[in-house]
Amino acid sequence: MTVVGLASLVNTLAIVVVLGISAKVAAHYEAPFFRLWTRGYVGLVVMLALESINTMFVRRLGFDLAELTVYATSSISFLEAGTALSEKTPNPFWRNLALAFFVLLGVGLRLAGVPFGMAILPGVLTVSVGYIRLGLVFLQKAQFRGSSTLWIAGPLLILGAWPLTYPLVEGSPYGWLGYLFASLLHLSVGFGMIVYVLERHTATLQKQHQELEQLQDDFLATISHELRTPVTAIKAGAGALQAGLLGPLSSEQADYVDIISRNSNRLHGLINELLNFAEAQAQAMTFSEDETDVVKVVADAVRSIAPFAAEREVKLLFESGPPLLTYTDQARFAQVVLNLLSNAVKFSPNGGEIRLTLSRRGDNICLEVRDNGPGISEEDQTRLFSKFFRTGRANTRQSGGTGLGLALAKKIVEDGLKGAIWVESKLEEGSTFFVTIPVLQAKPDITAGGK
Amino acid sequence: MSGLPLRVLLVDDERDIRRIVARCLTVLAKMEVVEAGSCAEALACVTSFVPDLIVLDVMMPDQDGPATMAQLRALPPLARVPVIFLTAKCRQSDVDALVSLGAIGVIAKPFDPVALASQVTDLLARANSRISSTNMPTRGEPMK
Numbered sequence: 338m339t340v341v342g343l344a345s346l347v348n349t350l351a352i353v354v355v356l357g358i359s360a361k362v363a364a365h366y367e368a369p370f371f372r373l374w375t376r377g378y379v380g381l382v383v384m385l386a387l388e389s390i391n392t393m394f395v396r397r398l399g400f401d402l403a404e405l406t407v408y409a410t411s412s413i414s415f416l417e418a419g420t421a422l423s424e425k426t427p428n429p430f431w432r433n434l435a436l437a438f439f440v441l442l443g444v445g446l447r448l449a450g451v452p453f454g455m456a457i458l459p460g461v462l463t464v465s466v467g468y469i470r471l472g473l474v475f476l477q478k479a480q481f482r483g484s485s486t487l488w489i490a491g492p493l494l495i496l497g498a499w500p501l502t503y504p505l506v507e508g509s510p511y512g513w514l515g516y517l518f519a520s521l522l523h524l525s526v527g528f529g530m531i532v533y534v535l536e537r538h539t540a541t542l543q544k545q546h547q548e549l550e551q552l553q554d555d556f557l558a559t560i561s562h563e564l565r566t567p568v569t570a571i572k573a574g575a576g577a578l579q580a581g582l583l584g585p586l587s588s589e590q591a592d593y594v595d596i597i598s599r600n601s602n603r604l605h606g607l608i609n610e611l612l613n614f615a616e617a618q619a620q621a622m623t624f625s626e627d628e629t630d631v632v633k634v635v636a637d638a639v640r641s642i643a644p645f646a647a648e649r650e651v652k653l654l655f656e657s658g659p660p661l662l663t664y665t666d667q668a669r670f671a672q673v674v675l676n677l678l679s680n681a682v683k684f685s686p687n688g689g690e691i692r693l694t695l696s697r698r699g700d701n702i703c704l705e706v707r708d709n710g711p712g713i714s715e716e717d718q719t720r721l722f723s724k725f726f727r728t729g730r731a732n733t734r735q736s737g738g739t740g741l742g743l744a745l746a747k748k749i750v751e752d753g754l755k756g757a758i759w760v761e762s763k764l765e766e767g768s769t770f771f772v773t774i775p776v777l778q779a780k781p782d783i784t785a786g787g788k
Numbered sequence: 789m790s791g792l793p794l795r796v797l798l799v800d801d802e803r804d805i806r807r808i809v810a811r812c813l814t815v816l817a818k819m820e821v822v823e824a825g826s827c828a829e830a831l832a833c834v835t836s837f838v839p840d841l842i843v844l845d846v847m848m849p850d851q852d853g854p855a856t857m858a859q860l861r862a863l864p865p866l867a868r869v870p871v872i873f874l875t876a877k878c879r880q881s882d883v884d885a886l887v888s889l890g891a892i893g894v895i896a897k898p899f900d901p902v903a904l905a906s907q908v909t910d911l912l913a914r915a916n917s918r919i920s921s922t923n924m925p926t927r928g929e930p931m932k
Contacts, residue, residue: 558877562847565876569898570804576901577808582815605898616879623881 344516355527816905827851
């Protein structure tokens with residue numbers, strides 16, 4: 338194999354690689370001019386290949402089928418170039434008419450004895466238009482920065498390089514130089530295009546993502562306002578009555594105000610749970626790192642759930658020991674503990690017992706909430722932490738709740754507190770929920786007054 | 789607290805909530821409350837009366853709480869009147885944002901009507917004690 342042959346082979350390989358990847362990219366990403374460019378590229382390569390076949394076989398075949406194909410492909414590309422430039426989709430009728438015109442024009446030119454080099458002008462124009470357009474995009478938007486700067490000159494360079502490269506190849510002893518130059522151009526421009534399209538696609542995605550997040554944030558803010566306002570009025574109104582701000586109530590009146598108050602509290606709890614979950618889904622939840630005594634948080638949770646437990650005659654067992662300190666989001670951790678506790682109370686039988694244990698396990702603090710309720714089947718355990726899931730029991734018994742509590746707890750523990758949450762349970766033998774959170778030291782910049 | 793009752797300007801677009809808040813502050817904190825349903829009403833109120841405290845809802849149509857605060861504070865006699873926000877948006881970032889605007893505190897909705905009065909007086913007392921030491925506003929006491 339001669340040096341020129343080898344260089345030609347390398348060049349062909351470069352074209353195949355670039356075209357292969359370009360076609361793949363063009364098929365997956367919305368970028369009309371990139372599609373145009375790829376098609377024009379294919380058109381020209383096909384044209385050159387056919388021209389070689391032509392010179393070898395046309396005299397034997399007596400019919401120039403290859404050239405006809407060349408005109409057709411280049412004309413289509415040319416038309417598309419115009420389309421992309423005007424950024425309008427032409428009427429199909431005019432499009433077809435124009436297509437026929439360009440095909441006939443090409444064939445006519447060739448039949449009239451116009452040399453091949455002239456007849457392929459539509460094809461060359463196609464690619465040029467694509468390049469010019471790309472060049473304009475590059476220059477106007479200056480989107481190529483950093484590593485990509487290398488490719489800016491490519492599209493413009495190849496315009497001038499085209500007439501220099503291929504004529505040099507034919508029959509010249511320095512043909513390999515031409516091929517080498519061509520290979521470099523193919524690779525640089527091709528990959529420049531691909532990188533550009535991918536970068537632009539990423540930027541679009543990021544923008545869409547930001548818009549979506551903004552939308553979700555706005556939506557949440559509105560919903561939380563609209564839902565909380567009436568609840569605020571009901572709760573506060575009932576509270577004012579209960580506090581005797583409007584004079585003493587008869588026992589029956591107090592009883593009814595109590596019904597309003599309890600149910601508005603419940604509604605408020607449900608709304609908060611829904612909003613918390615929506616916030617977590619929207620990634621709008623923020624986590625702080627406060628110095629937290631886990632023992633105190635659990636003791637507080639036990640205290641606040643105690644009336645509810647007493648109502649259901651459920652015993653809460655927790656021995657608070659010396660402080661267990663870590664840096665975590667205290668409020669969110671308290672939310673998780675409260676959620677586990679209220680679930681445990683909900684599902685405990687009358688006279689049941691809930692035992693809470695806190696222990697240090699290596700670099701983690703582990704909380705166990707053990708109940709002697711009906712237990713959770715293995716099948717339910719696998720879906721327990723998914724949203725809107727409620728065990729069979731939850732449906733038969735009026736336990737209330739949105740089915741979001743544990744899903745939210747999992748999200749908080751895993752995403753925010755960098756810990757773990759799981760359950761161990763056997764039917765008829767009760768359940769134990771485990772939460773572990775890491776023992777963290779204060780970050781140096783926290784005491785320096787970051788937040 | 790002694791002498792004349794504190795005068796409060798209460799701005800909230802929700803009439804029901806306004807009535808309850810006013811009742812709590814009058815009965816429990818012995819304050820004198822003037823109610824306004826919007827920024828415009830608030831501006832009309834302060835022509836004849838200079839409040840010692842402004843309690844502002846955050847989310848209101850037309851001018852929201854922060855905008856209302858800015859307009860009220862632009863009036864020379866009200867430039868240094870302490871402001872407390874009432875808000876249903878009580879994420880830490882929301883609270884921090886309001887405090888950084890110059891509010892002395894934020895009270896979350898839904899509020900406990902009995903606790904509300906003491907929260908308001910506590911925030912006021914803390915703000916007053918701070919004035920002598922530093923001008924830095926600090927965060928109020930957001931409830932659950």
